[in-house]
Amino acid sequence: MRQRLSLTSLAITLCLFATASLATPHTVPLSELFPNPGQTKAAIVINKVLERYHYRKVTLDRDFARAVLARYLDDLDPNRAFFLAHDVERFENGARRFDENLRRGELDVAFDVFRVYRMRVDERVAYALELLDRKFDFDRTELYAFDAENTPWAKDTAELDDRWRRRVKNDFLTLKLADKSESEIRERLTKRYQGLARRIHQFDGDDVFQAFMNSYTGTIEPHTSYMSPATSENFDISMKLSLEGIGAVLRGDNEYTVVQSTVPGGPARDSGQVRAGDQIVGVAQGLDGPMEDVVGWRLEDVVDKIRGPKGSVVRLQIMPKSSGSTAHTREVSLVRNEIKLEDQAAKSYVVDKLANGPGLEIGVIEIPAFYRDFEAEGAGRSNFRSTTRDVRALIEKLAAAGVDGIVVDLRGNGGGSLAEATSLTGLFIDLGPVVQVKDAFGKVEVETDTDSGVAYDGPLAVLVDRESASASEIFAAAIQDYGRGLIIGEPTFGKGTVQTLIDLNRYVPGDHDDLGRLRLTMAEFFRISGGSTQLRGVEPDIRFPTADYMTKHGERSLENALPWTRIDPARFKKVGAVEVGRLTRRSAERIAGDFGFKMLTERSKLMRDVDEQKQVSLRESDRRAEDDARERRFKADQDRFLRSQGITPVDEDADEIDEDALEVQRDAIARIEVDEAARILADEIQLGRGSNAIRSVMRN
Incomplete structure (x- = not known):
């Protein structure tokens, strides 16, 4: 499985220590998912900063632009579960001058890809919900490829349907192995798939721009990332408040929220039950609050559920890394606390x-x-x-x-x-x-x-x-x-490597909308022996x-x-x-x-x-x-x-x-x-x- 570490994700997960809350989500019409002048300006500035100051010399040429597009498609759809082969072919044909487009800050291809992605998610969720009304044969010998990043894009809807049949069957079996009843399984998976579509519908233009720019920066090097104005504001809040929370850094990995590391002195590490590589599949509030399935959630939304004020209780349903893809889970209760x-x-x-x-x-x-x-x-x-x-x-x-x-x-x-x-x-x-x-x-x-x-x-x-x-x-x-x-x-x-946080606004004089910030790799450590x-x-x-x-x-x-x-x-x-x-x-x-x-x-x-x-x-x-x-x-x-x-x-x-x-x-x-x-x-x-x-x- 490909391992990716998005520093934007890391910046967001630092909010696990804070007590701020995210804005109330709302559905964003497709008609609003087009680039605006501020994003064009930010893209131009990011290009120039990367080319001038990044430790790895960057040349925005045709090969690099193709790699950015491929990375963006992989980031949106890492398991080849949504896009069809003809979608990808159309994107590639439309991006033949992608290097020139990016140099001018033209983002139409990036937003077009996301709009198609959102429509494909709706189609797949509708099919998944239909599958939940059917019976599955768990005596049949067949396999589910949960890590399909090297699998070719599905050539038609029939091939994609088969992938989703196996996926839903696997989701069903995983909960069945955890001794859940059929009615509970259908209810939980219905909420999971509907939630997936709902969260994708909450992406606004800034979210799309941030997602694309992080595919762009990730093509260069894994510790460089872009933070939109909203993400930057949330990051600032988290840095100014006391370090209250569970003391964990999380990252998104496909549809799972994975523990990247735990912080010394934090409730997560002190519990001895939360370890690097564990997957968080459920979150509940208090001693007896209902457990919410968070598989397929955006990382920001999982973070919002986990963080909270000092002294409050959060319960996590964790699938240990050692359990692999089986149903073995454990529930961990943590008291949010200030990390001193x-x-x-x-x-x-x-x-x-x-x-x-x-x-x-x-x-x-x-x-x-x-x-x-x-x-x-x-x-x-x-x-x-x-x-x-x-x-x-x-x-x-x-x-x-x-x-x-x-x-x-x-x-x-x-x-x-x-x-x-x-x-x-x-x-x-x-x-x-x-x-x-x-x-x-x-x-x-x-x-x-x-x-x-x-x-x-x-x-x-x-x-x-x-x-x-x-x-x-x-x-x-x-x-x-x-x-x-x-x-x-x-x-x-x-x-x-060494990173610094750059305010993009300093590169554009005059009054304008906030352009966000760039976390930039700008130096490297070397031993005194030279390596x-x-x-x-x-x-x-x-x-x-x-x-x-x-x-x-x-x-x-x-x-x-x-x-x-x-x-x-x-x-x-x-x-x-x-x-x-x-x-x-x-x-x-x-x-x-x-x-x-x-x-x-x-x-x-x-x-x-x-x-x-x-x-x-x-x-x-x-x-x-x-x-x-x-x-x-x-x-x-x-x-x-x-x-x-x-x-x-x-x-x-x-x-x-x-x-x-x-x-x-x-x-x-x-x-x-x-x-x-x-x-x-x-x-x-x-x-x-x-x-x-x-x-x-x-x-x-």
């Missing part, structure tokens, strides 16, 4: 039961995000919170406890302040460059640690995973390049076996992502070198017999299988068998691991759950990788590299 800085703060603990030898203790510092209280700093408060300040204090605490080494845990850390990534690196090195930043004009600037001295010069390891991104990658890369410590875990996310963190991320010195199944993840999974490249290295001096051969062999021997890693590896395999699945059976017995097999595969290894730790497994789907026992279970699973990282660092200490003692050399 201290909820994201670094914390530490000591691993003191290592198998490597008596008396060896390793300190662990967890860093969920790179944070800095800019408001307090701007107000002149000398005691403002920051990652670097908090970690410095934790190092002193661990030093006082007499630990033999430190593991910095950056798993799940999506980044944050670049200044903090630089200053945090400075706690472990004595002066020098940390990261290079190259802009769209080829100018390279170096972010440098300018404070002399170090806070800690003892044995060090950094634990990373596939969700470690941006500032996390900058820190890990610098530690690796200096030879200052071991990098352990999985290849990181690979987000090595970028983009796309490849940071490759660990010692890889965990879960990394073997990362086929589609992070920046690597996004269309049109900038490639990995390199520039000249900065001037720096390595402070050490890590010999990983013996450490890797020792770790592999331990992991081979470790029930915890067997469970994590099997989960990674399962996630890979889910990602690669393109179709499902429409035979009920086959689907039930598939669902049961996946569930058994998921739980068997987990239960075996927990019992090996003396923990009685908790059924997370039970009606009544012992929350304390569940927390113990989650902590045990979270500790599998960090405990092995501690053992690897202990191995390094025992093999004689460097001093076993911590020296805390604090800066003046």
Whole structure:
């Protein structure tokens, strides 16, 4: 399945933290879906800004224009469920001078495509509702291709009818497997299909323009996007209000709302039941409000349902990524809350039961995000919170406890302040460059640690995973390049680009309607050794076996992502070198017999299988068998691991759950990788590299 990350979607989903509401939707007549002069002006400005300032050089030629049209059709109809082949042929014929049209800001083709799309949606919804009055044969062996992006456009209505028959049958079977009655299934699907048509009818001209321009920008690179005036206003509101909500970033993926990431300290992450890749299929308000099916909803409308005031309850019906396309769902109740800085703060603990030898203790510092209280700093408060300040204090605490080494845990850390990534690196090195930043004009600037001295010069390891991104990658890369410590875990996310928000109005003098804003990729991060963190991320010195199944993840999974490249290295001096051969062999021997890693590896395999699945059976017995097999595969290894730790497994789907026992279970699973990282660092200490003692050399 093609992975797309629309930054407009990300901007919109930031409103999950806010309490503002969207305007009351209304049906927009087809006669209003034509471009206006303001959109023409905005398109011309966007062309010029992209061609001049985007990091990837853009040439608006015929080939690029064809790619934009293809992307727009794919974005509107990713599963080839609405347009017919002759529709697409007509669009392509009408766009033979599309490059010239776009350069002049002429958007007639884009709006024509959308008007046809809306009519095709009406036709398909009418047919889907007709199908709901029929009986389905769930004993018949046939398949439904739920990921049909590479399937040719349907040549006629009969072929499209067959695709929709399978689609509706699959929707029906999915709910049937979830033990819904036939009457409830028909009612729910009727509302779903009618809702699809209703929401498409609510698209106004600005919505169409934004959708098209994001197909345009997405053809260049996945982190550049356009925000219409309405979206910009909503974005501003969300940024000015307290971060109240569930603490999640969402994206649209075909007709599903998918959890892109969760925010440290937010209700979603703290619940332990909402994870990256999960699909939100239903939303309900309060403890007993009715659950609304949100499959096929616009992302903005799902966000509007989820967000709300502090202290209120929202219930989410979630289809876990591990369940694939089966009907296994769970309901999660979350209390919307303000996400405070201290909820994201670094914390530490000591691993003191290592198998490597008596008396060896390793300190662990967890860093969920790179944070800095800019408001307090701007107000002149000398005691403002920051990652670097908090970690410095934790190092002193661990030093006082007499630990033999430190593991910095950056798993799940999506980044944050670049200044903090630089200053945090400075706690472990004595002066020098940390990261290079190259802009769209080829100018390279170096972010440098300018404070002399170090806070800690003892044995060090950094634990990373596939969700470690941006500032996390900058820190890990610098530690690796200096030879200052071991990098352990999985290849990181690979987000090595820099975005800025541009107000398009500044490029057009005089009075005019608001033109909206452009989120623009304008620079790239490079390691001090010269290679970028983009796309490849940071490759660990010692890889965990879960990394073997990362086929589609992070920046690597996004269309049109900038490639990995390199520039000249900065001037720096390595402070050490890590010999990983013996450490890797020792770790592999331990992991081979470790029930915890067997469970994590099997989960990674399962996630890979889910990602690669393109179709499902429409035979009920086959689907039930598939669902049961996946569930058994998921739980068997987990239960075996927990019992090996003396923990009685908790059924997370039970009606009544012992929350304390569940927390113990989650902590045990979270500790599998960090405990092995501690053992690897202990191995390094025992093999004689460097001093076993911590020296805390604090800066003046």
